[in-house]
Amino acid sequence: MANRMILNETSWFGSGSIKKLPEELKKRGIERVLVVTDAGLVKAKIAAKITSLLVSNRIVYQIFDKVKSNPTIQNVKSAVETASQFRADAIVAVGGGSVIDTAKAVSIICTNLEFSDVRKLEGASKTAKKGLPLFAVTTTSGTAAEVTINYVITDETRQRKFVCIDPHDIPVVAIVDPDLSSKMPAKLCASCGMDALVHAIEGYLTKDAWQMTDMYCLEAIRIISANIKDAVKGKAAAREQMAYGQYIAGMGFSNCGLGLVHAMAHPLSAVFDVPHGEACAILLSPVLKFNAASSGTKYKDIALAMGAKVGAKATAATYRKTCMNAVDKLLKECGIPKKIDSLGDQTIDYDFLAESALKDACIAGNPKEITRKKVIEIYKSILK
Numbered sequence: 001m002a003n004r005m006i007l008n009e010t011s012w013f014g015s016g017s018i019k020k021l022p023e024e025l026k027k028r029g030i031e032r033v034l035v036v037t038d039a040g041l042v043k044a045k046i047a048a049k050i051t052s053l054l055v056s057n058r059i060v061y062q063i064f065d066k067v068k069s070n071p072t073i074q075n076v077k078s079a080v081e082t083a084s085q086f087r088a089d090a091i092v093a094v095g096g097g098s099v100i101d102t103a104k105a106v107s108i109i110c111t112n113l114e115f116s117d118v119r120k121l122e123g124a125s126k127t128a129k130k131g132l133p134l135f136a137v138t139t140t141s142g143t144a145a146e147v148t149i150n151y152v153i154t155d156e157t158r159q160r161k162f163v164c165i166d167p168h169d170i171p172v173v174a175i176v177d178p179d180l181s182s183k184m185p186a187k188l189c190a191s192c193g194m195d196a197l198v199h200a201i202e203g204y205l206t207k208d209a210w211q212m213t214d215m216y217c218l219e220a221i222r223i224i225s226a227n228i229k230d231a232v233k234g235k236a237a238a239r240e241q242m243a244y245g246q247y248i249a250g251m252g253f254s255n256c257g258l259g260l261v262h263a264m265a266h267p268l269s270a271v272f273d274v275p276h277g278e279a280c281a282i283l284l285s286p287v288l289k290f291n292a293a294s295s296g297t298k299y300k301d302i303a304l305a306m307g308a309k310v311g312a313k314a315t316a317a318t319y320r321k322t323c324m325n326a327v328d329k330l331l332k333e334c335g336i337p338k339k340i341d342s343l344g345d346q347t348i349d350y351d352f353l354a355e356s357a358l359k360d361a362c363i364a365g366n367p368k369e370i371t372r373k374k375v376i377e378i379y380k381s382i383l384k
Contacts, residue, residue, distance in 0.1 A: 009172045011175075012024075015178060016179065018050065018053065021053055021054075021175060032059075032087055034064060034092070037093070037094040037095050047063065049180070067098055070270065074156075079103075090132060091132055095138075110132040119162065122164055129168065134169070134170075135175070137180065138174070140184060141243045142195040147254060148253070149166060149170050162361075189231055194277060194280065194336055195280045197330075200217045200248075200252065201288075202253065202260075203216075204217035204298060206259050208365060219305075220252060222306075222307075223248065224246070260363065267353045292320045297319075339382050348379075353379050
């Protein structure tokens, strides 16, 4: 069986690595840059750290800062228009997954105009050309969007998120500078960090996992489990390790897929605007319980990577329980609730949520087949 790996052309890591951005732009002959970011990063003057480098290196730029936390079709359309009017020859994304996902869609549409309706890009790649050169500067430690071939856009009209998978969208350069994520609020750090852990765990369990993706996913589980608690407390060394751990998770899952957690999390964000990382973290335990019998010995490996003790003669039931207990303990220590209780009096259409989850591109990677009834049961266990 042939297994494919797609990674960035170049990646930079470490404190101050954003200073390498102008060099990477210039050596590719890039002169006009669309900077895609969000209003919060502009207000926090994080985006200014990048634009000041562009100015000092005489690189012309235009800012698009209208990206929402769950980026929409309209976000993409507006950014494409801005890129076209500005005649950008590259995109620099400064932000987390929402920003980088938006930038990926813009990059693809700018060079594949027949896909101006981003909904046509749902699912596996259909494009003929590489996207406009994309340089991703991540400011969070969770999505690993800077190293993946996936992006997720929200269709507000239909209240659904859709996943696009395209090797042509991967950033040519990724910059993981932990200084940019050092000021993340504790709650955001926890939800992003747990999203990264979910990426690693689902990537390890997915149907298409193989030797090389397993290597990345297990190492990511080890790094994230060892550092997330101190990262939430604001410790700089731990936050730096989280920045690397989430990137390594991306190297894995981007090349093998995800599963039920993400398939079920996407509708929650689309319908109720629940932050993606929070949705994934809350869904992780019930989905692990559901998948346990179809996991072989992999729960043992996950438990060991998380630092749990597993006896040499432990039965499958024992090490699976140990794995799930380790996950529950870490969720609790990071302040992740067991239920989503922020919906107020909103009506919950469980049939619509289940239908959306079962149509999600991530569902194909889950190691165990699931019924609509079971999806609804899991949703009911975490909502209200």
